[in-house]
Amino acid sequence: MKLDKKVAAWLEAGLLAPEQAQAIRSFEEKRSGNAGAWIVAALGAVGGLALVTGVISLVASNWDAIPPWLKLAVAFSLLAGSLAFALAFSRAGRTLVSDLFLFAHAGLVLAMIGLVGQIYQLSGASWRALALATALALPASLAGERSLLVDVVIAFALATLGLFLNSRSAWHPYFYGFGLVLLGAAIGGALLLGAEWIGRLHPPAKPSLRRWGTALLVAVTSSALSGWVFFWFGTARAPMAWLAGAVAAAWVVRLALMRRWALVVAVLALSAFVLGAGFLGQREESVPMRFLGFALFCTAGGAFAIASAQAGSRRLTNIFTFVIAARIVALYLEMTRSLSLTGGGLLLTGAVFCGVAWAWWKLRGALPVQPAGGKP
């Protein structure tokens, strides 16, 4: 329906000839397949899922009755079989199926370690099992063609790190207060920094590293926001701040060399925002500190929005603009604790922003957004 409307509009605007419009409709109808085939596939999927779940339930209910050698033999066969199938499908050129078997292999490695631990009554630290799973998932990710397998490696590696750090009580003071968040910031920044370099060696790694790096930094920024607003974190220890600061400095140098000044400002402001939250500690509410946090947040958000606009990404520009707008609303609510004062303040803010936009429009004749794919 949506396509029909668009094709009709293009036809009316003279962008398409009637034959072309008909050809597009026929192509899309053929591509989406017929409804009957989808229903059969859906029913088959439900049936298959029920069969698999049923087998798993039966095995689970009789788990203790199954001899250990049989459990090990089946697990071993599944483990080796997943790789054998991945190899066979790769040879046949069906890389998606091959990668799915490699994905299953990563899970089966963990299951195999758990099974050996259960049968031989092993009590080792959990991080060792995950470290082994990470080591075996790494070559699988190199053999695959999709970022999903790199996601598995990163997830296993982060879980290993978390469990390892948790098991070392001597290191716990470093994670006091904001320490763990600063470690997350350092890891997130490092993943994003490594995305370009590692992505050149193994392209599927690039989107995965970006995903995890971005997710970590979003989580870190949210935590830092809480730190500035509620002042409930303890003061971070210096080594963690140095670590996060070093990664931020590496980013600033890299972006400065690329002459992407908006991003330099964004990284500096974001770093100050996150590191600042780490050193606020527990203290009484302070209006100047609250405004400082607000200013750093909005500077970082504004610089990211400008950088996104310069890179031609309207979506990212909109997201960062929305985040700033949400922060302004939240600030009024935090400061005034009154809807009427918030409303008045927002009207004033709205007028200022509209004025700036109008002035920009009059002076420059255009908003600073380049066409998609444009370079800064």
Add this chain to the structure above:
Amino acid sequence: MTGERRRTIMAGLLVADLVFFGGWIGALQLGRRGDQQKLPVEGYDPRDLLSGHYVRFRLSAEREAAALLPGRGSGLPQQASWSFCTETIAGRLHPVRVRQPGEQCSPILTGALVNGTVSFGVERFYVDERRAPSVASVLAGPETYLVATIDDEGAVHALDLVVGGKSVGARK
């Protein structure tokens, strides 16, 4: 990366799986050979986790071994490995002294110093799901012990857990 190289990695991973898991299981199986020993246990905590039912316990030997360390373990480097000569007293195996370099005694128990105690790496025992409720109601006592083999390196390989005189290990 070429398709051929990807397939070489997959084949290498297949070999690595076979060698690693095969070798690991083989080594664990070999470690189960030898004389069975009875090690008293104290304090256990039945739990129901997704990994299956298992009992958490502490070998009495861990506390006894820590008491044998110089300065009772305080000030010694964490994770350092220590070996102990053992003796069977009233049918149960106990560490009796720190093994000196070159000293011949058998069996030995080898563990790592962790938070002021010596860990022999055995602290949980997976229990048959149907027997788990009975384990929960039995208290540790003289007839509660771990049946294990101890290899030449002093590593403990758990075979069965006897609680109140009753075996709770999986059916053989």
